[in-house]
Amino acid sequence: MAPRFFRQSAPARTPAPTGASARAEAASGAAARPSTDPSPSGSPSGPSPSAAPRPIPTARPSRRADGSRPRFSSDQVGFLEQAADRYGDIFRFRLFGMPVIVLNNPDHIHQVLVGNRHKYDKEVLLYKLVRPVLRNGLITNPGGALYMRQRRMMQPAFRPAVVARFGEGMTDETTRMLDAWGERYRPGEVADLSQEFSELTLHIVTRTLFSAQVGETARRFAAAFTETNDILGRFFRFPFPPLSVPTPAHRRLREAIGRMDACVSEFIEHSTTTRPAEQTDGQTAQAGQDGTSGSPSRGGQDIDLLHLLMNAVDEEDGGSMDLEQLHHEVLNIVVGAYETTTNAMAWTFQVLAEQPEIEARLHEEVDTVLAGRPPTMDDLRSTPYARRVVEETLRMYSPAWQFMRRAREEDTVGGHRIPAGANIYMNSYLLHRRPEYWENPEVFDPDRFTPERSAGRHKHAYMPFGAGERICIGQHFALVELHLVLLTIAQRYRFTRPAGQPPVKPKPLTTLHPGGGVHLEVRPRATGDGGTGLPGADGRAAS
Numbered sequence: 001m002a003p004r005f006f007r008q009s010a011p012a013r014t015p016a017p018t019g020a021s022a023r024a025e026a027a028s029g030a031a032a033r034p035s036t037d038p039s040p041s042g043s044p045s046g047p048s049p050s051a052a053p054r055p056i057p058t059a060r061p062s063r064r065a066d067g068s069r070p071r072f073s074s075d076q077v078g079f080l081e082q083a084a085d086r087y088g089d090i091f092r093f094r095l096f097g098m099p100v101i102v103l104n105n106p107d108h109i110h111q112v113l114v115g116n117r118h119k120y121d122k123e124v125l126l127y128k129l130v131r132p133v134l135r136n137g138l139i140t141n142p143g144g145a146l147y148m149r150q151r152r153m154m155q156p157a158f159r160p161a162v163v164a165r166f167g168e169g170m171t172d173e174t175t176r177m178l179d180a181w182g183e184r185y186r187p188g189e190v191a192d193l194s195q196e197f198s199e200l201t202l203h204i205v206t207r208t209l210f211s212a213q214v215g216e217t218a219r220r221f222a223a224a225f226t227e228t229n230d231i232l233g234r235f236f237r238f239p240f241p242p243l244s245v246p247t248p249a250h251r252r253l254r255e256a257i258g259r260m261d262a263c264v265s266e267f268i269e270h271s272t273t274t275r276p277a278e279q280t281d282g283q284t285a286q287a288g289q290d291g292t293s294g295s296p297s298r299g300g301q302d303i304d305l306l307h308l309l310m311n312a313v314d315e316e317d318g319g320s321m322d323l324e325q326l327h328h329e330v331l332n333i334v335v336g337a338y339e340t341t342t343n344a345m346a347w348t349f350q351v352l353a354e355q356p357e358i359e360a361r362l363h364e365e366v367d368t369v370l371a372g373r374p375p376t377m378d379d380l381r382s383t384p385y386a387r388r389v390v391e392e393t394l395r396m397y398s399p400a401w402q403f404m405r406r407a408r409e410e411d412t413v414g415g416h417r418i419p420a421g422a423n424i425y426m427n428s429y430l431l432h433r434r435p436e437y438w439e440n441p442e443v444f445d446p447d448r449f450t451p452e453r454s455a456g457r458h459k460h461a462y463m464p465f466g467a468g469e470r471i472c473i474g475q476h477f478a479l480v481e482l483h484l485v486l487l488t489i490a491q492r493y494r495f496t497r498p499a500g501q502p503p504v505k506p507k508p509l510t511t512l513h514p515g516g517g518v519h520l521e522v523r524p525r526a527t528g529d530g531g532t533g534l535p536g537a538d539g540r541a542a543s
């Protein structure tokens with residue numbers, strides 16, 4: 001099934017300006033004083049509707065010590081941080097010449113994503129740019145009836161009881177990677193962990209989606225996907241010309257997507273011809289709430305996500321997904337799962353290498369609970385410190401750090417008028433660092449996620465997976481994966497920063513990357529050695 005993106009009308013066109021009212025607002029915003037919602041947990045829509053709307057200030061970066069001003073195009077993080085410090089809850093700026101309103105108050109964001117979600121959709125730059133590639137899959141679907149149907153059908157395949165069945169594959173793939181490290185790295189040798197983790201996450205997601213039975217096709221899929229992702233990554237840094245213009249890179253992109261689609265067709269064909277009778281009744285993905293029926297196993301064999309999606313039935317109309325839509329969804333799942341989890345893993349180990357006392361606490365927990373055996377799903381509950389390390393990584397280095405919405409109709413947020421057509425920008429990197437909600441936000445402190453310290457926190461101040469009906473469908477999958485991978489690696493390896501290595505800074509791309517990648521010295525460890533003992537012959541923990 002060939003991708004159709006060159007035949008579509010120009011997808012990356014800048015949306016129409018928001019009209020005279022928006023220009024008037026921009027003008028009044030220029031003269032406005034910074035505005036902050038008076039109550040941190042406050043009323044989502046602020047002052048009474050009859051009150052005059054409060055102006056939205058336009059972000060005007062001030063000079064830094066060296067005399068320069070941060071610009072969004074060259075220093076996105078610096079620009080946004082400075083504006084958030086100065087304006088707090090809400091401000092506006094221009095993104096590729098288009099007016100954008102930034103929301104940075106948890107209640108306001110909640111109103112857009114949850115309370116008044118029917119007033120907003122995804123017909124907005126960030127998603128329009130990639131729609132020619134991701135097409136009508138969940139990530140880029142603008143919203144509405146097709147979206148709701150797809151989400152309803154796919155949700156059961158991502159329930160905790162179903163994800164639990166994928167845990168073994170996640171640990172297995174990680175163990176396979178670590179076994180290879182025994183050959184690949186001498187103790188103390190520097191490894192490119194960003195690269196290692198990008199291969200690992202791709203192996204995990206293709207195994208989960210397509211199971212082990214289709215190894216060769218999965219490898220071709222992974223190669224085509226990596227090429228797609230590289231070209232898309234470059235496109236995001238400079239999104240011109242639109243993807244509909246057939247430049248050599250865009251042609252390669254189209255070919256790579258065609259190769260991915262062909263692989264998915266093979267997977268589907270393979271699944272259809274080998275599908276056992278009990279799967280044809282459409283029950284597989286619909287059940288599974290209790291982890292007994294509908295779990296991804298058939299006669300001891302693994303059932304993959306693809307099978308679950310192929311068999312998904314809409315509870316409202318009784319229909320299933322057509323093949324074209326299935327292709328789109330598979331692509332969206334891989335894209336959603338790949339860079340986000342890769343970056344989260346890379347950040348986790350970078351931070352641990354910089355914070356030996358946190359690493360030591362993690363090792364103590366891992367060694368005590370696992371006592372040398374590989375982790376299972378049952379260990380997730382008994383390793384709360386590891387879970388907190390994951391949560392704190394997702395706070396400080398939230399990989400899916402920015403998302404956008406378009407206002408379909410006028411709204412009032414925190415007393416500010418949001419005109420119909422306005423582009424709304426939200427950024428969890430900023431939100432997760434607001435000092436009003438986070439004590440010492442620049443400090444990596446997993447214990448801020450203990451139940452006691454979480455108790456008084458604003459309930460919408462943490463949203464690495466978004467919120468509302470479009471919250472990440474893979475949230476549970478990602479948390480299980482990150483937790484299991486952390487336990488499996490921490491049990492066998494530790495990492496140190498090479499002498500003289502400069503601090504790794506966040507690099508803002510579509511997702512938030514560790515700039516320059518994570519390169520650390522790899523050292524096998526022995527259980528209970530506090531990270532200093534000699535490795536076993538194959539780098540495995542010596543119990």
Ligand code: HEM
Nearest residue numbers: 138139336337340341400403464465466470472473474478
């Ligand atoms: C640390 C890892 C991950 C993070 C931080 C993350 C974050 C997010 C966020 C913030 C959104 C919402 C975007 C918005 O509202 O505009 C989202 C959506 C989505 N994510 Fe994830 N994600 C992660 C892992 C995954 C995984 C593992 C999968 C699949 C297995 C996945 C699949 C998706 C899909 C399909 C959507 C679109 C959902 C919808 O609109 O209905 N993500 N993700």
